[in-house]
Amino acid sequence: MRKITEPDSRYLYQGVNQILHAETLNSTMTMNYLKILVIAFSTAILCSCGGAKLSVADEQMARGEYNDASKTYRKVYNKLTKREERPQRGVVAFRMAECYRHLNMSARASAAYQNALRYGYPDSTAQLYLAQSLQAEGKYKPAIDAYESFLARCPQSKAALTGIAGCRMALKLKDNRTRYVVKQAKMFNSRRADFAPMYFDKSLDVIYFTTTNEKVTGDKRSEITGMKKSDVWMSKKNEQGVWQKPEPVEGELNTDFDEGIVSFSPDGTTMYLTKARREPNAPTAVEIYTSQRSDAKWSAPVKYEITSDTLSSYGHPAVSPDGTYLYFTSDMPGGQGGKDLWRVNLKERAGSLENLGEFINTPGDEEFPYVRTDSVLYFSSDGHPGCGGLDLFRAQLTPSGGWKVENMGIPMNSSADDFGITFGDGESGFFSSNRGDGRGYDHIYSFELPELQIWISGWVLDKDEEPVPNAVIRIVGNDGSNQKEVARNDGSFRFPLERGVSYVMLAGAKGFLNAKQEFTSDTAEVDAEYGVDFLLASITKPVVIDNIFYDFDRATLRPESKTALDEMAQLLRDNPNVTIEMASHTDRKGTDEYNLDLSHRRAKSVIDYLIEAGINPDRLQHQGYGESRPKTITKKLAREYPQFKEGDVLTEEYISSLSEEDQEAADQINRRTEFQVLSIDYMMF
Numbered sequence: 001m002r003k004i005t006e007p008d009s010r011y012l013y014q015g016v017n018q019i020l021h022a023e024t025l026n027s028t029m030t031m032n033y034l035k036i037l038v039i040a041f042s043t044a045i046l047c048s049c050g051g052a053k054l055s056v057a058d059e060q061m062a063r064g065e066y067n068d069a070s071k072t073y074r075k076v077y078n079k080l081t082k083r084e085e086r087p088q089r090g091v092v093a094f095r096m097a098e099c100y101r102h103l104n105m106s107a108r109a110s111a112a113y114q115n116a117l118r119y120g121y122p123d124s125t126a127q128l129y130l131a132q133s134l135q136a137e138g139k140y141k142p143a144i145d146a147y148e149s150f151l152a153r154c155p156q157s158k159a160a161l162t163g164i165a166g167c168r169m170a171l172k173l174k175d176n177r178t179r180y181v182v183k184q185a186k187m188f189n190s191r192r193a194d195f196a197p198m199y200f201d202k203s204l205d206v207i208y209f210t211t212t213n214e215k216v217t218g219d220k221r222s223e224i225t226g227m228k229k230s231d232v233w234m235s236k237k238n239e240q241g242v243w244q245k246p247e248p249v250e251g252e253l254n255t256d257f258d259e260g261i262v263s264f265s266p267d268g269t270t271m272y273l274t275k276a277r278r279e280p281n282a283p284t285a286v287e288i289y290t291s292q293r294s295d296a297k298w299s300a301p302v303k304y305e306i307t308s309d310t311l312s313s314y315g316h317p318a319v320s321p322d323g324t325y326l327y328f329t330s331d332m333p334g335g336q337g338g339k340d341l342w343r344v345n346l347k348e349r350a351g352s353l354e355n356l357g358e359f360i361n362t363p364g365d366e367e368f369p370y371v372r373t374d375s376v377l378y379f380s381s382d383g384h385p386g387c388g389g390l391d392l393f394r395a396q397l398t399p400s401g402g403w404k405v406e407n408m409g410i411p412m413n414s415s416a417d418d419f420g421i422t423f424g425d426g427e428s429g430f431f432s433s434n435r436g437d438g439r440g441y442d443h444i445y446s447f448e449l450p451e452l453q454i455w456i457s458g459w460v461l462d463k464d465e466e467p468v469p470n471a472v473i474r475i476v477g478n479d480g481s482n483q484k485e486v487a488r489n490d491g492s493f494r495f496p497l498e499r500g501v502s503y504v505m506l507a508g509a510k511g512f513l514n515a516k517q518e519f520t521s522d523t524a525e526v527d528a529e530y531g532v533d534f535l536l537a538s539i540t541k542p543v544v545i546d547n548i549f550y551d552f553d554r555a556t557l558r559p560e561s562k563t564a565l566d567e568m569a570q571l572l573r574d575n576p577n578v579t580i581e582m583a584s585h586t587d588r589k590g591t592d593e594y595n596l597d598l599s600h601r602r603a604k605s606v607i608d609y610l611i612e613a614g615i616n617p618d619r620l621q622h623q624g625y626g627e628s629r630p631k632t633i634t635k636k637l638a639r640e641y642p643q644f645k646e647g648d649v650l651t652e653e654y655i656s657s658l659s660e661e662d663q664e665a666a667d668q669i670n671r672r673t674e675f676q677v678l679s680i681d682y683m684m685f
Helices: 025-044 056-062 066-079 081-102 106-116 125-136 142-155 158-175 559-574 592-612 635-640 653-654 660-670
Strands: 181-184 194-199 206-211 231-236 261-264 270-277 285-294 314-318 325-330 338-345 366-371 376-381 391-398 403-406 418-423 429-434 444-450 454-462 473-476 481-484 493-498 501-507 515-520 528-531 534-536 581-584 621-626 674-677
Touching: 056 066, 056 081, 081 106, 081 125, 081 429, 125 142, 125 158, 194 261, 194 429, 194 493, 206 261, 261 314, 270 314, 325 366, 338 366, 338 444, 366 418, 376 418, 391 418, 444 653, 454 501, 473 493, 481 493, 501 534, 515 534, 515 559, 581 592, 592 621, 592 674, 653 660
Parallel strands: 194 418, 194 444, 231 261, 285 314, 314 366, 454 528, 454 534, 581 621
Antiparallel strands: 181 444, 194 206, 206 231, 261 270, 270 285, 314 325, 325 338, 366 376, 376 391, 391 403, 418 429, 429 444, 454 493, 473 481, 473 501, 501 515, 581 674
16 A cells, blocks of 8 residues: 555556556557467466466456555466466566556566566566666666667657656766755654655644554455555644654544545645545546544545546645645546646636646656645656656746746655655655665655755954954845854854855954955855954054065065055055054164165055055055164064064164074064054045
């Protein structure tokens, strides 16, 4: 039992008339099929004497009783041991494989199709179904080989071309998994099939699902699946938000027949469900029913009439959020082939029946619709390229009225059947899958798409790399976001970001110039943390500009100074009300007059560069101090030059007392270019 609950679309929508895919029945294959009928007739005669009979198996299969039919075919197959019975073995192996395919037992189906081909089964349809079974096992490369073998005989087969596209896509998806986290929802699952979860309402504290566990109503087992007939069960959250042990829904809803795959009207008073129609010696079909809720109990189901067509099947109801439309799955005429998604207006009914069209529907099967909004639809399909079996797809309505359909990727999809999705908060919820279950049983899985963790963090320090107290950081994005934060006592800060947004950051503090940073966050769907540090310049003391270089014994700026000079120009742009003095200092070597002149010319070279970079000359002064202002060792310099202590003043007398190596280091420290803020209230008129 599965999916459309015995109501499983895989079982109940498919009878013997669908065993051969319509697109493969060209004239050559029709002749091959006639050969099969001749072989099957002779096989029936051979197997008519006692024990299992092929005719019995065929009748079981015609009614969609795949579980029982597979067992009968197995007995017939094992009796055909003579060499001259090899062709008959191929026929029986193929039909047995068909049963396994409908029961979602992919490994058994693959083996049986391979036996059919090995024993000379004449119709190449077996090759196509073998490829599909291998794909459902996740054996993508062998599946591609099998599809290509089939294409050699039927070059225009859409099923084979789609299958190859799906296998190749799956191989890529395995290496590019989405961020969805998928886990088995053990609280809801039994040792049989549990599937098609659906939240009852927006409170998200009650969930309904379909189950074939051993405690369901009725004792009879399904001829289709070998499991008990399905019922609708439910689970509630307790006050702590924890799901409780599932139990049958109250009322007259569940019977000895199959019920399941539910949806609800927005007010929660009406349940739409799928129910199996079982008649003796007739194919199994499914129909949509309604049940009414009163005093927390559900009434006996009543058939919901969609059309006067009684030959088609209707299942997998899904009510739109506004209650206007009922979406469902049907094999009625007028679709794209296989099972299609349709909808009917619940308020108008007559004349409102509508096929969702070729963007959604394919020659394969589209099932289990879930309408999240008026423009977003989820469904399962084996007709669009996928990983195998049924895959989950998201469809977005486009402005032109079409649909953009996207595979939900791995791990939401697998090589097995993935279907029956329902959403809770955000990108989280539940769905069904028979992945990892060799019996083909479905189980309920939870899924969640964790929010991306994108951050920017760093430090606000002064030029001596000490924390700046009470520094304020602002960050503005081109998405309209605007954040503000005060740095911690150690100068650290951290902001959350969004993907693909360009940001401008500004850091400032009392007694310091502002500093600005710009960057754009990556668009990749991965967690990330960016690092940005701010070094604020004091307005009360001189600030050394690192990496300013001049030609030896000259005032000419060297090319490698450009980066530091451009940063200085940007600092002045970011602080337009500031005026500065640019000062240059020399070491103790040379005469006082020479050093004063050299430092004066060097300071002017920096000013000239800044003016050329667009800084107003009124904001700039230059001064050369020669060797008259020796540097005092700061904490930062003491860390860089441990031979000196914080507070040491590098006078000529002090330097003379040092070793030759330390003298050179001290002279290097004294050779510097620095600026001092003169005012912070400049205004250009």
